[in-house]
Amino acid sequence: MSAERTQGGSSAGSARAIDGGRFGRGAEPPSERKHEFSVVGRPLPKIDAWTKVTGETKYADDLVLPRMAHGKLLRSPHGHALIKRIDAARARALPGVYAAVTGADLPRVKFGILPVSQDEEVLCTEKVRMVGDAVAAVAAVDEETAERACRLIDVEYEPLPALMSIEESLAHPEIRIHEYGDGPNVHKSVALQFGDVEAAFAKADLVREDVFYYEGNTHLPMEQHAAVAHAGPDGKLTLWSSTQTPHYVHRVLAKALDMPAAHVRVVATPVGGGFGGKTDPFAHEIVACHLSRLTGRPVKIALTREEVFYAHRGRHPVLMWLKTGFTRQGDITGCHIKTWLDGGAYGSYGVASTFYTGVINPVTYKMPVYKFEGARVFTNKPPCGPKRGHGTPQPRFALEVQIDKAAEQLGLDPADMRRRIAAEPFTKTANHLTVTTTGLVECIDRVVEASGWRAKWRGWRFRAPASPAQPVLGEASEGAPEGGARRSEAPSEKKRGVGLACSAYLTGAGTAIYWNDMPHSGVLLRADRSGAVTILCGATDIGQGSDSILAYLPAEVLGIAPKDVHVHPADTSLTPVDLGSYSSRVTLMCGMAAIQAAERLKTVIAKAVAGKLEVGPGELVFRDGKVGAPEEWDKAVTFARAVELAEAMHGVLAFPGSYAPPKRAGKYKGGGVGPSPCYSYTACVVELTVDEETGEVELHDVWIAHDVGRALNPLLVEGQTEGSVYMGIGEALMEGQVFRKGVHKQPSMLDYKSPTTLEMPEVHTILVETDDPEGPFGAKEAGQGPLLPVPPAIANAIYHAVGVRCDEVPIAPEMILKGLERRRQGKAARVGPEKIPVFKFKEPLVVESAFGQPAEAIAVRPFQS
Amino acid sequence: MKTRISLTVNGETHEVLVPVHKTLLEVLREDLGLTGTKHGCELGECGTCTVLADGEPVLSCLALPVELAGCEITTVEGMARGGRLHPLQQAFAELGAAQCGYCTPGILLTAQALLADRPTPTRQEVKAALAGNLCRCTGYTKILDAVELAALRMTGGSRVGDRR
Amino acid sequence: MMRLPPFTYLAPRTLGDAATALAEHGRDAMVVAGGTDLYPNMKRLQFEPKVLVGLRGIRDLRGVRGSAREGLTIGAGTTLSAVAGHPEIAARYPALATAAGLVSSPQLRNMGTLGGNVCVDTRCNYYNQSHEWRKAVGFCMKKDGDICLVAPASPRCWAVSSSDTAPVLWSLGARVRLVAASGERTVEVSALYQDDGIAYLAKQPGEILTEILLPPADGWKSAYLKLRRRGSFDFPVLGVAVALRLEGARVGEARIVLGAVASTPRPADVAAAALVGERLTPELIARVADLAAGPSKPLDNTDFTHPYRKKMTRVFVARALRALAGLDGSGRPVEEVA
Structure with missing residues (x-):
């Protein structure tokens, strides 16, 4: 292609x-x-x-060792409950069962990926916090016997009310999912301010406030997690696991099993898809080790597809309020974002995720003044964590859709506007991050050219009567369509549109x-x-x-x-x-x-x-x-x-x-999340058709230009880009980790909708090389950044086609129909969240903006010589 | 209770003694050691476990060996012949169509059946044929490219130097 | 890995032996052809048969006989791929080929049979879940429980008829042959179903569906449209089957049958009757589409919301009629559609 x-x-x-x-x-x-x-x-x-x-x-699941036993976890059927009693005697008595254990048989320690969120038990002892929490485990001669044995374990629960949304968790401080955090059911609350944001808004010609919602979704790697543990007769332990982080698993095993780390070996097997879903240490890994030590046999635990949905650690559902000031020319005077993350039942990477919903936006565009408030709330659902783009696709969606709205009000071509405000190379952002090279302008130019943006954007644009709520400030860049098929030539209910969005992403966390x-x-x-x-x-x-x-x-x-x-x-x-x-x-x-x-x-x-x-x-x-x-x-x-x-x-x-990366963390509390040796940049144009009768969206082409610094192997970079586009499409149009009656609504490959070949448009990848001084032969990342602009580019293209603003993903066909219906009723053709939670953020940490300060071309790093 | 079943896999006939309710997927992986056949859901919802039965793509997670006695089963291990990779395998490797590689065996076999039936499929026909195989890594783009490249090579065409 | 629970597998070579085996084992037994519906349901412990009677070894159950002129007979064991790719079916009963070709995925269609799709279990997203999931939510009356989780006040089960081919066969006026140890009978497809999520088939447990009999195709045109999230894998959450016999420019006979909006395929008879004797004008199509949406009463137990599925009924009926009338979206004539 x-x-x-x-x-x-x-x-x-x-x-x-x-x-x-x-x-x-x-x-x-x-x-x-x-x-x-x-x-x-x-x-x-x-x-x-x-x-x-x-x-x-x-x-991992292909490994077979002599005498290997098969393990299975018994999981909670309750979203929130106290464990009154567990009795595994009947399971132990079943022929073919080698061991049946509960949390009482394991060292009483809690673990978690982040030192500040050690809140998980291997097998819950006192309380379960989600449907799918593990409470007991069995090792048996085969998987069927282990599963049968699990059903023989008697657990007595005392159900507690399950809190299934941010609103419920905040409304019920008397019901506590955890006893720690920044408030009742508030895992983490952050507030940072860089410069005087109110003064920045006062200078603006246009100030927009918008509310957006990004539904949670999951990684859905094709390979279900699996682990094989072997405790040898020498007292040493080996774990082969489908993990993205063998080093962290190593550390956690030593802690959770109370073993010297020197006697533990972790081997990551080739991973059949990760996307962030195999980045935490998991109960099944620890249990496999424990059962192996107990039985003297190798033990394999392979999760079912449904269990993978409970392991999760996927994209946080995030509700966002975004206020940005713009000048008549399209410059940003200042930006203020508030984010509320539905974290699920455990901490996972959540503290980092919370920061990431705020700290990366200033890397893309010139934002002299910036304020960020974010809160992660515990709920009784599988814990969220890092998924491709970790915490940043949500605010990226908000910002890119808002810029599209502002461009329309300002009468600017959204491509020109973004080009104008693209971040400058070798400067610092308001929040003290260092931008080294940036190929964003070139990325924009390349997708604009390749997609025929100018003619399509002008020619096909949906023109609604200007709404009184959104006066057009500048001269609309009207003009006769210069090329491309006129919309009226298509069958009447099919409307074509193009949308554009950009993004930036870190090449490795600085800490x-x-x-x-x-x-x-x-x-x-x-x-x-x-x-x-x-x-x-x-x-x-x-x-x-x-x-x-x-x-x-x-x-x-x-x-x-x-x-x-x-x-x-x-x-x-x-x-x-x-x-x-x-x-x-x-x-x-x-x-x-x-x-x-x-x-x-x-x-x-x-x-x-x-x-x-x-x-x-x-x-x-x-x-x-x-x-x-x-x-x-x-x-x-x-x-x-x-x-x-x-x-x-x-x-x-x-x-x-x-x-080790250069030490560039901002000198303020929280400055450690966001710094990276360098940032990749991406621009994307999507062309699609919206069926006005059904609300169905058909994607035709995606042009995506990615500043990868240098393509060490262009095939692999293209592959990462195409895969990111795919995942962005799924998130934009159909994927959602949703719950009903306290349970995951669709924990299966059939009901959790992952796009097939038939939903996938043609992807035109353009690689831009900026030869970054921080990267190996100039290379930056490619695995995550290209996902980010895809959902907002799709939302912007839908607006371009039919004039409906979708401020929420996934964009279901019925949302588009609802928007069209609203327009027929004379209301604003917008669908998305209508309100934000009642929540008082703490007083922000006020730090001077570092915007525009020059950054050194080559940083000093530890271990450099 | 176990049943003796004769299964022909990749041209070799195996006598296996297995419970009748063990699926072809389980027997291939656990009794014959052919772990090239992967699984993603075991419910017929992802296509990962696809194998060929008499040349037709079927899901090994929903097939019983007892129902396939007399069938010629092909797994990914049977695609290469005499140390030579199948052109599809060659093209998938060359074009980066396998990222994590987990869906790859099922997709290769589905594509093999397609090319046996239609040696020069259109891109839309390739998409339709592979619509029952989910991949989360590639966005299918390089997979479609690789199938097209293999088709070209198998029908005597050449794309060397055309793009890379 | 999800695995099957143990069972005994019988592989009769003749239909008679199969019917006898089924009669012998009574409610402990189920028949299996392609297994694409049965095995997933067994893995989730929705079905727990002790005995499976495999139909694969019975040659008579496979293949297509006869002609479109006199009516086709399709063996129930014919795969969906074979039905979709059969030249005469594609040419003369296009809606059936379309529907068979839209079932699930290519692999599933290579395994699944027409008889299996006609008999496919009703579906509900409170029911097509693992045993552990159903336990967590509280079992429903279709398996292991005593209430309907979609409509808790209702005395009945609202699981959804999810066959693509059933509404088409109904609209084509097809019949099916049912064979039991005690004898056989032929019934209209319209009489095969009943509006109950549990007892959705008017078939005795000992009866095996052996053949689908299509009436002569002469003069009939047919179309099937399917609503679902993705172009593959997904079951219909709305199916619209339309069959028309034209007399000159006017409609002589018409049948409209809706799939996946109730526990049975649901005929839109009032709408169909409004077509008879009329020319297929855009105005008539709009009126008929409105009428057809009347019997569409989906509930919230599949993908998409039920108001959306209901709303789409009108759109899909109109589109199917327009396709058969050779009109495009704006009512202008377009090229002939199969």
């Missing part, structure tokens, strides 16, 4: 000379080599592609989950006399291709083929820690660590080869599996020979690489 890439680009800040430091000290090849990559930038197959297309890849000064990512690189290089790294491949990146980058540095690199990922006993596959951090952080280690190896090899060839180490070039001086290339030695020379001189060739 149509995918294109641009080099360098001419937009502001996009073209930067690459600092020689990245190529090492003293041994770097001639600087022009950076444009002659042998691996970087090439559309190579992933290194694991071959085992994936032949079915050889072993996912770890737990406070520490150690590397975020580490590798060990070993060269072999065979000429092979082995890289050990804690990173977890969840399909995004991190294993391949770990092969490509050393191959690039050392001039060998990716096939000559053996990658050993995600094994806590073998591999240096990588924090995990979340927050779009892996390519950048592991990549930088891998380059560092490879450069160290290269330096030693160069020294040895230089001695042999009697040239200076700086004259040597590593390429095509050889090392030599370019002018005497016939004397170049093979890489394997070079390794032998180096090993003879240096001893065993094994080098570490470490990466």
